[in-house]
Amino acid sequence: MKRTAINYLMVTGLAIILFSFSFIKTGNIRGKVLPAEAAAEVLAVLGSDTLKTVVNNGNFTFPNIKTGTYTILVKGIPPYKDVSIKNVAVIDSVTTDVGVVKLQQ
Template identity: 45%
Template structure:
C-alpha cells in the first residue's frame, strides 16, 4: 500500500513539473543604425511597457509571452522616433525585426 502511495505521489509531482515546464517564452530582437541615433527601445502590449537600452545598436527583449506587440525606438536628436506595430511573438521563438535605419 505504501509503495502504491509513493508511486502516485511521484507521478503527480512529475506531471506537475512537466506541465509547468511546457510553457515556453519568446523574444524580439533587432538592430538600429546609426548606433548613436538610438536612446532606448520600448515594447508595448496593452498597458504594459518594457524598456531596454541597446548595446552597440542591438536590442533584445526576452521572456515574452506569445502575442502581438508594438516596438518603439526612441531616437536621439535630430533623429525621429520609429514605431513598428503588430510584431508577433510565438512560443519558444525569437522574432528578428532586422535592421532599422533611423531617419533625421
C-alpha cells in the same frame, strides 16, 4: 499502503509542476538601429505589458518573451525622433527579426 499513497501523490505533484512550465510559450525579437548612437532603449508593448531593453552597438534583443503581437518603440536620443513598428508577431520558439530601424533627425 500509506507509503504507496504518499509516493503516488509526490510523483503526481512533481509531474504537474514540471508540465506546467512546458506550456509557457516564448519567442524572441531582435533588430538593429541606425545610426547606432541614435537610440538608448527600445520598448516592446503587448496590451498593458511593456518590456524595455538597451541598445548595444546599434543592436537590441528581447529574449524569451511571451507570444503575441507587439508594438516596438525605438526611443530616439535628440535630435533623433522616436520610431514605432506595429504588428510584430512573436511565435513560440522563433526569433522575429524586425530588421534595420533607421531613425531620422
